[in-house]
Amino acid sequence: MRWSKTMIPTMKEIPSDAEIPSHQLMLRAGLVRQVMAGAYAYLPLGLRSLKKAEAIIREEMNRADAVELQLSALTPIDIWEKTGRREAFGDVLIQFEVRRGDRKVQMVLGPTHEEIITNIMAHYIKSYRQLPITVYQIQTKFRNEERPRFGVLRTSEFLMKDAYSFSATVEQLDAIYDSMYSAYCRIFARCGLKYLPVEAESGPIGGDASHEFMVPAQNGEDQIVHCEGCGYAANLERADTGRTASSQGQPSNTNKMEKVSTPDATTIAEVSKLLGIPAEKMIKTLIYEIDGKPTAVLVRGDHEANESKIKRALNADLVELANDETVKKVTNAPTGFAGPVGIDCDLIADHDVAKIVDAVTGANEKDAHYTGVNVGRDYQLGNTYDLRMADADDPCPKCNQPLKLVHGIEVGHVFKLGTKYTEALNADFLDEKEKRHPIIMGCYGIGVNRIIASLAETSHDENGLIWPLAIAPYSVLLIPLNIKDEEVMKVAENLYDELQEAGVDVLLDDRKDRPGAKFKDADLIGIPLRVVIGGKGLKEGKLEFKWRTDESPSKVDVGAGFDTVMLELNQRKEEDAELIPDV
């Protein structure tokens, strides 16, 4: 492609709306333009990268025996009602009504397609002989984001690859899950991403049933707990800590328990400020309804309770915060003054609670807290559990080294779904004994736009983007420095033609611009291999080659130009290929 024939609106200045590097660079390099909050147009350069990511995904999905199909963006409302997700998604669903003759039709723009594909499969699958099967689609999905942000990272319209597997047995599901997991590793490695598969909340199937693929990045929206020692990685919701129960022996030199007045101080922050006591000396007492039974959950004041862990600790099905009425019943006080001393319900506590000496906690009485509260003396605890969100420097659950807390961008998610949708939509099969079972599903998503944004976010320098070869919109950029110099142009055009002929993605900067401007743009758009054809070099019979990441260019004989490009590209491809897991 010739620069003069395509559309690459580079910008020297940073648009004021863009805050994070990927957003700034994607705008400045002319990859995308914003259409509205949460919706972006992909310009030629951006689209080329997007398509390359898409192609890699497609190849790897096919390789893993998944078969591509296309579903509709328009979906009927009733199917979302059948699975209860109309309510679950709430305002995130983009719904609208259209007229058809004298009636109105309610539609939803698909935010994902489990319902749609399950419905189709329900009609197709009859026998266990047809299972397992995995299908996938790469399509635009729509979610009305409450707050779109970070450029292309969080939008209301996005390109997503979703694969759905259907199997007769959990063993089949496990096998597909493993092969999808492997395919994901290959996909992200091929895209040149530094990614981390992390354990995620596993839902109905339990066990090792869900992983998120995260790209560690400063501006990532998700938090990951990561152990550099043993490689343990989990999202914040899921992450266990290696903390253990400590003895609850009563320490000496404790203060007396005293009631203090704390008018209107109902939060940890308020009480902490009012009494001048740090939050870690306080006991946070949360009243939950656990399978319908009120239970007080204790965590340290500066910690955050983790409902999934509570659920697991108590082997419960339903965990939700109690309403004010229930709180009033068990604590005899309005919400905000609960404490373990004299409370009238079950009590479970996080490990760290038992370690607090002379704690401050609610007095189960309006406008009052206790100070000097100590376990064993003022209240009793049974076993303690890991009930809170993991924190930096907690011990790793696998190897006990300190955990790190890092931010990440979620680019993929694999999930053992189970029978949630197949049961709701009557997608059954008959087994060899003619017994009917719901099909067991798995789903596997990749945010294609996020691959591009994550690369922009994590692979750039002060001059611009640095694309990996596999995702770069063009592999090679030819820069004739002075397009009025006939000799320069002849060499450039020749090389351009040869490379085109050989099927190389090559961009020729044929603009009548000064060298400085061309170099700046070249760095900004980040094409991996740059070949400069200039008057000075030609006098010595040389071209200049420079990989985007090289410090300085190296000289190559004009006659060897084409061969050198091919050689360099092949070498780079081989180097990149070494990072792809062979599974």
Add this chain to the structure above:
RNA sequence: CGGGACGUGGCGCAGCCUGGUAGCGCGCUUGACUGGGGGUCAAGAGGUCGCAAGUUCAAAUCUUGUCGUCCCGACCA
């Protein structure tokens, strides 16, 4: 949905407090010089100051409303 900020040529900004002539840099057009990291000179084009109502002789500037965008938080099968 709570909190905050901002809307002025294509982009980045000043002007607003203290009402009266719309300004700067980059980009763009034409020409000349120049030609290896966003060059120089000269001459130009381009804005109903987001929109609406109000106050005023007079509104980019003051008031109210509204729309849009961004940031923090809540939310995110």
